[in-house]
Amino acid sequence: MTHSPTGPPTPPMYPSPYFYAPPWGMTHPLAPARRAGVFMIVLGVLLLLLGGCVGAMGVLIPQIAQTPEISQAISRLEEQMNLSASIVFLTTGALIVVAAFVQMTLGVLVRGGGLGVVVTGIVFTSLLLLYLLVNAVAAVFVPGGLVGAFMCLIGAGLFGLQLAWLIQAARNAGQVAAMRQGYGSLWMGPSHVSAGYGYGYGVPPVPPPVVPPNPAAPEQPK
Secondary structure, three states: OOOOOOOOOOOOOOOOOHHHHOOOOOOOOOOHHHHHHHHHHHHHHHHHHHHHHHHHHHHHHHHHOOOOOHHHHHHHHHHHHHOHHHHHHHHHHHHHHHHHHHHHHHHHHOOOOOHHHHHHHHHHHHHHHHHHHHHHHHHHHHOOOOOHHHHHHHHHHHHHHHHHHHHHHHHHHHHHHHHHHHHHHHHOOHHHHHOEEEEEEEEOOOOOOOOOOOOOOOOOOO
């Protein structure tokens, strides 16, 4: 009777790449930054369209002012601002366009998840949010300004949501930095693992075939 030469299984020299799949239900550290960045880009495009419309109104003021009701409203605006309505609309449109380009640029950079860019986005968003809230309160005390106050509140709600997502991205900035320092494989599936299995060892060598020892020859009967 011969005994099996195989012993207990030997653990592999190299860890399996499947060990580095993210746990179930855990999101990628860059997910909040990417979500905030996409939202900033979309909102920036809307701001760009709004700035273009406001600037176009400044160009078309002479034609629009031919209506008596609109002419009176424009006259009241010019008395309050001590400027012509065309200059007011053109300047406002230009400022909105500049803010839109800053918003879109920050949105592209925020997607990278860097703490400095995310903090810059938080400061920029907070300033816009404060500006909209102040305008909403001021528009309430202006005759016929309820529509403007309502529009400012809608914009404040959108930028408030953007601020909340940027704060989430700032909280994950430490995990993003750790991932960039060499722990990215923790969040990559098997298809993203390199030939070095994340350790830099390269492809493990193929183990040689196990040759079982020759069984002892049976003794010949005497």
